[in-house]
Amino acid sequence: MSEKLSIIVFSGTVDKLYPVAILASGAAALGMDVEIFLTFWGLNAFRKDMVKGNMRISKDFEEMAPTVMQVFKEKNVPHWFDMLKQAKEMGNVKVYACAMTYDLFGMKKEDLVDIIDGVVGVGEFLEKAKESQITLFI
Amino acid sequence: MSEKLSIIVFSGTVDKLYPVAILASGAAALGMDVEIFLTFWGLNAFRKDMVKGNMRISKDFEEMAPTVMQVFKEKNVPHWFDMLKQAKEMGNVKVYACAMTYDLFGMKKEDLVDIIDGVVGVGEFLEKAKESQITLFI
Amino acid sequence: MSEKLSIIVFSGTVDKLYPVAILASGAAALGMDVEIFLTFWGLNAFRKDMVKGNMRISKDFEEMAPTVMQVFKEKNVPHWFDMLKQAKEMGNVKVYACAMTYDLFGMKKEDLVDIIDGVVGVGEFLEKAKESQITLFI
Numbered sequence: 001m002s003e004k005l006s007i008i009v010f011s012g013t014v015d016k017l018y019p020v021a022i023l024a025s026g027a028a029a030l031g032m033d034v035e036i037f038l039t040f041w042g043l044n045a046f047r048k049d050m051v052k053g054n055m056r057i058s059k060d061f062e063e064m065a066p067t068v069m070q071v072f073k074e075k076n077v078p079h080w081f082d083m084l085k086q087a088k089e090m091g092n093v094k095v096y097a098c099a100m101t102y103d104l105f106g107m108k109k110e111d112l113v114d115i116i117d118g119v120v121g122v123g124e125f126l127e128k129a130k131e132s133q134i135t136l137f138i
Numbered sequence: 139m140s141e142k143l144s145i146i147v148f149s150g151t152v153d154k155l156y157p158v159a160i161l162a163s164g165a166a167a168l169g170m171d172v173e174i175f176l177t178f179w180g181l182n183a184f185r186k187d188m189v190k191g192n193m194r195i196s197k198d199f200e201e202m203a204p205t206v207m208q209v210f211k212e213k214n215v216p217h218w219f220d221m222l223k224q225a226k227e228m229g230n231v232k233v234y235a236c237a238m239t240y241d242l243f244g245m246k247k248e249d250l251v252d253i254i255d256g257v258v259g260v261g262e263f264l265e266k267a268k269e270s271q272i273t274l275f276i
Numbered sequence: 277m278s279e280k281l282s283i284i285v286f287s288g289t290v291d292k293l294y295p296v297a298i299l300a301s302g303a304a305a306l307g308m309d310v311e312i313f314l315t316f317w318g319l320n321a322f323r324k325d326m327v328k329g330n331m332r333i334s335k336d337f338e339e340m341a342p343t344v345m346q347v348f349k350e351k352n353v354p355h356w357f358d359m360l361k362q363a364k365e366m367g368n369v370k371v372y373a374c375a376m377t378y379d380l381f382g383m384k385k386e387d388l389v390d391i392i393d394g395v396v397g398v399g400e401f402l403e404k405a406k407e408s409q410i411t412l413f414i
Binding site: 015138 | 286376401405407413
């Protein structure tokens with residue numbers, strides 16, 4: 001059985017979505033399976049109308065945001081969402097929406113970006129995550 | 139030996155206390171043991187005078203708080219603390235206070251809600267956590 | 277083979293750097309190996325010109341910062357960086373800089389504190405972390 005990285009994506013700030021995409025890419029490049037569980041603010045960031053326009057950076061480091069954005073632009077760092085899509089093309093990366101968040105906010109499949117592989121409950125996610133070598137809450 | 143989920147609860151914002159309660163419930167429902175280690179702002183949120191009045195939401199998403207609160211009210215989502223108490227009734231869920239935080243802030247047993255099973259040091263928690271299938275820092 | 281705790285340090289606020297240092301110390305005291313991967317705001321906090329002057333506390337709890345600082349001073353709590361240095365002296369604690377962050381911000385070895393054991397990529401870190409009993413994202 002393949003080794004696996006599981007990530008619960010709770011936060012929806014851009015600075016935390018980058019590590020999600022980068023860890024997923026890194027794990028996929030190593031041949032690890034990756035399972036991502038989008039919940040709360042994390043799922044909200046995967047709405048079609050949010051995904052590319054979201055410029056939210058952690059308030060803790062807000063005053064450094066313009067500098068960081070400038071560096072990302074100069075160095076042609078790809079958008080985190082494009083990184084994640086590429087990770088999916090490269091390897092076995094699954095992206096799930098948290099059923100509770102999905103239902104609570106009355107989301108519809110068409111509200112969300114098309115890289116989402118399904119809507120799963122917390123129990124189903126835990127069943128998968130407990131077989132993982134690494135599980136992170138981001 | 140049962141499988142186990144361990145959670146270090148560092149943050150004390152309501153939006154992060156929900157995933158703690160939901161993950162604990164989900165794991166308990168699967169028959170997993172759950173061990174929760176409350177530290178710093180996380181332990182503070184379990185003071186009797188804080189637990190129900192705490193309306194603190196992550197600053198990163200502060201402007202969305204009123205909408206979210208409204209949805210929670212409309213959908214009759216139980217309070218995170220009641221969810222966690224129910225998880226304790228349903229399964230083997232232990233809640234520990236971090237000894238360092240407890241001592242540092244001169245807490246007393248009667249300051250804290252009664253679901254806390256004991257005060258443990260970081261070493262003792264790590265000894266338990268390293269036998270877990272999943273350990274999260276929230 | 278020794279048991280291991282791996283920590284991805286993403287955040288650079290003082291209140292989150294304490295748990296990093298305390299968990300590393302606790303694990304080292306138990307004879308566990310510790311591997312710390314400094315990324316983004318976390319790596320920034322290990323710049324020579326930042327490490328001791330950094331007074332940044334999570335915005336979520338900002339108004340409690342003066343009280344907490346006062347308690348830390350009264351109780352003579354050591355600086356998180358000194359705790360981490362002591363953990364390194366006590367046990368097998370490795371501290372790595374994330375290669376992507378390092379390159380992106382054009383850092384140089386001499387910009388960073390001298391407890392850093394090397395610059396590693398995300399893949400190399402994941403290879404190490406997947407052998408760990410506990411991996412945390414802080």
